[in-house]
Amino acid sequence: MSDDKPHAAGNIDAGDTSERVGMAVLRERGLDPEELREKLLDAIGAEFTTYYYYTNLRMHLAGHEDYKEITEDARLEDRAHFELVAPRVYELGGSLPNDIRDFADRASCPDAEMPVPYETEGFELDELTAESILEVLLEAERCAIRTWSEICDMTQGVDPRTYDMAQRILQEEVEHEAWFVELLSMERDGEINPAGHFVRGEPGDAPLSTNRRFNDSA
C-alpha cells in the first residue's frame, strides 16, 4: 500500500455534486486536472481549426483526385479527434469557449492556411501548387504528433482515460504524417517513399478514434 495514493477520495462528501472524484483522483496522483484540461482545450482547438483549414486546402487540390481523397481522410479524422476529446474537457470541469475566435486563438498548432496570399479578389491561385499545399498538410500533422505525444507523456500511468484517447489520436496522426510524406516526396522530389498503409474503410474512418465506436456514452 502506498501512502501517496489514497484511493478513497473520502474528502468529497456523499452526494456532493460540486466536486468530482474523477478529478480528485488525478490530483492525488500528481496530475493537475485544470492544467490537463487547458492543454486538452488547446489541442482540440487545433483539431477544430485544422478541420476547417483542411477543407480549404483540399478544395484547392483540384485535379489531384488522389491527394484530395487522402486530405479528406485527414480532415474528417481531425473532426473525430475534436469530438473524441471534447467530452473529456467537460468531465474535467471545463467547457468549450463561447467565442469560436477564442477557441482558434488558443489552438496549440498554427492555422494551416493556404500557402498563397489572399487579396481582395481571393487567393492568388497562379502561385498555388500541389507541392506547397502538401507541405502545409505535412507540417500540420507534425504539430499534431508533438501535441498528442505531450499529452500522452502527461497522462501515462496517471489518467488512463485521457491517455487512451490521446494514444488513439496519436496513432492516427502518425499515419497522417506518413501519407503526406509519401505524397510530397513524389510530388516534389519524384521519390518513392511509401506510407505503407492500406486504404481506410470509408472516407475519414478514424478507425481508432471515432467516439461512438468504442464509447457509446460520450
Add this chain to the structure above:
Amino acid sequence: MTEPATWTVELRVPDEADLDAAGESRTLEVREDQSILAAARSAGIWLSADCQQGWCITCAAKLLEGEVDHSNAKRYYPSDDEAGFVLTCVGQPRSDLVLEVEQYDELLRHRAEHDKPPGRSKLG
C-alpha cells in the same frame, strides 16, 4: 561554402522548473542555423515545447543577453521582441546568448496584456 557560425548559449533554469537542471545554469554551443531548443534537447536538456513551429509559446524564454532570429516563427509579435521574449523552438542565435528558460506563464501574461493570442483567450 563557409561553415555556419556557432554561438555560446547559457541557459538559466529557474528553481521551480520541472527539469533536472532546475536552479542551475547550462552552457552549450548552438549553430546559427539551429534552433536553441533542438540544441538543448540534443545536449540532454529537455526544455518544454509543443508545436515546435513558433506558435504555441510553450517553449518561451527570456533573453538576458544577445540577439535571436525569429524569422521561422509562425506567431511572434514586435511586443514580444521589445519585452525580450524568445521562442526557443524556432529561435536561432545571432550572437552569444544568456537565456532564462521555461517562461511560458510569463509570456502568456505578456500576450494577454497586449491583447494577443493565446494570452487574451486563455487569461482574458
